[in-house]
Amino acid sequence: MLYIPLLAVIITNFFLTFYLLNRYSNFGRQNLLITISVFISWFFSFNVIFILPLDITSTIYNQCIIRSNIIIDHHNGTINYINNTNINKFSNISSSSTYGHNFIINNITESSQTLQSLNINSQINNNNNSNNQSLCTKPWSYVPKNVLKNLWKFIYWSSQLLTWIILPIFQSYSMSGEFTVWKKIESSLKENLKYYCCFGFLFLIFLFYYASKERLTFESLKIFCISASNTFGLFLLLILLGYGLVDIPRNCLKNYHCNHQYKLNYLYFRIGKLNEEKYEANCHLEDLLDELRAYYVKISKENGYRYLMRKLQIIIEKCPESFRNDLNETIECDLNFELNEKRLVNLNSKIKKAIQTSHRTEVQYSMLIQQAIRYDGIIEELNNNNTHKTNIGLSDDFSNIERWLLEHVPKFEFLLRRKHVIIYKIFFLIFGYLFTFFSVVIIWSEFTFSIKSIPISIFALIIKLIDYNYFWIELFSMLSIAYLSCCCYYTIFKIRIFNYYYLSKHQQTDEYSLIFSGMLLCRLASPLCLNFLSLIHFDSHISNESIEVETSFTEIMGHMDTISYISDYIFIYLPLFMSIFC
Structure with a gap:
């Protein structure tokens, strides 16, 4: 079955990744394998961010089904609530009326009061079936749970393989001065061996401590690895997020208030x-x-x-x-x-x-010279327009409507001559205050999402207010995650480490910097989405309400507080850690 919204998101992310990579790298000049690896790392990171809203609405629909229906097994007369493993099965069965007799008890002996009450409840369920159907309307972008889980597994483990093994080796490969491919591979493996030994030593220390607290199995080891990776990503995320939440609104308002001469x-x-x-x-x-x-x-x-x-x-x-x-x-x-x-x-x-x-x-240098010439021309034109009147020859650059306005409404010339400046100012004014509001909401929610008794996280309250309106839930989630991503990734694309790591536009970024950015994006995508799920109280370890069905993302990636000795204070020191960089 084709899932059009999911495919649309994946295709859009593909072209977005291609556009950004082409903006920063030169495909013809750089190694093909390195370019493909960086493309995949960026592509997977964007997919994690923009597929999550589909997972949220699909989970809300599944939760609605559980809360609205009771499955009664007519063989043994017991009530079975839907769990995570059979939600897809129930969704398919409940949509078919031919199997309705499997969920209703028609012949219950009058000697058992329990079975009588079950029969009454099932009859009430039948009477209100139309109401439940209207309440649990399947979202237009619904994706079955098994599809999402398989997709998250593939994206997550592929990203981990890229960020911890493949990309570091390619990074050393790109900087190697060896003259043959095999020599470059050998030198990159030797260089990364030191890197793996340091991380392996730290990993073993934490693993021994974890094994002393809990019984170590393959499943618990997998959870430990995921949690350790997410914890490292959360620290890195909040450093970058704290800087971006302040710098993006500040730059917009600065562009509004400053004039062309200042620029x-x-x-x-x-x-x-x-x-x-x-x-x-x-x-x-x-x-x-x-x-x-x-x-x-x-x-x-x-x-x-x-x-x-x-x-x-x-x-x-x-x-x-x-x-x-x-x-x-x-x-x-x-x-x-x-x-x-x-x-x-x-x-x-x-x-x-x-x-x-x-x-x-x-x-x-040449690009900055061109920008300076352009601004100098704008300033000169504005100064000339203040002292000279328009004649027919000056209106050649205008459209037919604008020429008509110049001829019949001479006072409109002031606006037409400054239309680019005015649009520029209005754009940065609107988005400057909009981003400021969004940043304040995010910072407030980061400090308050762990409060369970009275939910005061603005993100969680908005999701509750929207209720079952799937379109607005997806739109709000996508805009929120997009802004969080912009704040975080903005810092990645802006930071400059001793001219050694530097993302430069106009296809001037070297292979080493591209690979470094790909590693950061892969490490940050999952923690960013876990953080968002906590903000909207979609993590059962955060929310005070019972959550019948977790998102497929949470089932694969885990929770924010899986490691006990980190989770005890994670909700205190992470927001404070972010506020240092705000």
Whole structure:
């Protein structure tokens, strides 16, 4: 059976991932396997976020069925409430009237009061069957529980495989200076062995502690691994979320309040700073090329190093064309040094990074220059419009309607000349205050969702208010998760770690930074959704109300408080931890 809404979400996420990856990376210049791995990691992360609303509405429908119906087994006269394992079976059976006799007792002996009461209840159920059907209307985007569980299993374990094994190996592979594929794989495995040993040591410490508290089985070990990964992701999530919740509304309001002259001055500042960075990158590249030239001269003059010439040519092919053309010129250089393959490998790795940095700064510098020219033109046009009147020649850039307004309503010229500025201002004003409101609601809900006696989490109250209106539940969930994702992923796309990790637009991001972003997205997607389910009280460990059916996501990913020694204080220190970065 085709599930159109689910397929639509997956296809939309596919094109969104393709668009973003094409914006930041260059498909033709980068390794195909690395590009595919990063694409899958981004794609799975977006799917986790946007499929969750479908899981929520499907779960609400399943809960409605349980609360509205009682299954009575006519063979033994017992009442069986639907559990998580047979909800799909019941959904299919309840939709068919031919099997209705399986749920109603028609012949109950009058000697048993219990069975009489069951018969009365079943008759009442029949009388109110139409009301139950109207109450439990199947959502248009309903997806069966078994489909969602299999989908979550595939996405979750694939993401874990990517973020903990495949992407770290590819990350080391991309930075390796080795000259063959097998050598690169070998060096990346050796480098990641240190990484795995450190994490493995910490994992064993926590595992021994966990085994001392609870009986260790394969199932409990799996739950422990999921919980440990989610706990690490929650800490990372709240750091990034705290920064994004404040910075996004602040940037919108800043863009509304500041004028074009202020932005132009800020662009001049960025141009000066980037010009200095570009100069340093070019100087660093020149130093490395001088070292490469010395290697070339030494290998050419001394027969003992001729075996390194083929590897040296691989490095030279990556260098700028101007360097390759001038390579054979006679230049005096110091040849009093020892040369070996290891030094060539280190130089190759440094030159790869230096060329990428130099090219990135050149492109960014030219883009900032174009932005400054555009803002300077806008300011000049606004100043000229304040002192000059419009003539027919000036209206050539307007549409026919705008030209008619210029001819018949001269005062309208002020708005037409500034339409882009006005639209720009209105856009940032509306979204600035909207995002501010959303951020305040999220921060309040983060601090209050753990209060069970009186639910005061705004997210939970809104879900209760919407009740069984599936469309509005999905819309609210999707917008909320999208904003949480934007706040979190905004920080990922903005942070810059010593120029070593840096996501740059206009296809200027290197492979190492792309892989690092893919690892972060995979680690954050599941904790982000667990956090949202806690905000709306859809986690049975959070909500004070009984939850008959958990979401398929929760059944696979677990709860926020599975590990006891972490859950004792998790609802206190996590919100406080987030507030530090707000």
